[in-house]
Amino acid sequence: MSTEIKGGINIAMKVPSHQYEAVIAFYRDVVGLPPFDEKAPAKGFVLGPNRLWIDEAPHYSQAEIWLELFTEDHGAALDRLAAHKVVRCDQVEELGEGFRGGWIM
16 A cells, blocks of 8 residues: 655745745735735745745845655655665754654755
């Protein structure tokens, strides 16, 4: 039986500082997405059934998109990803002690 991996509702856009305010203004003023400010100072927008988070990333030179994924069996999912040579990059953002997750590229 294969490990099931599902998508979550959160989409994070990591944006360099020199583009951050323009990206916020674009989604707010041009696209007109409703703001999602329940976790201020984090800035986000309602994107249909999803949440688009705009995170300032001072050390980035270009924007990145991160998707949220879930699984019931974290260990099996990590094994599956490793078997397919997926690169883990957990150092990119602190997730908190005991968090059963990680970052992949």
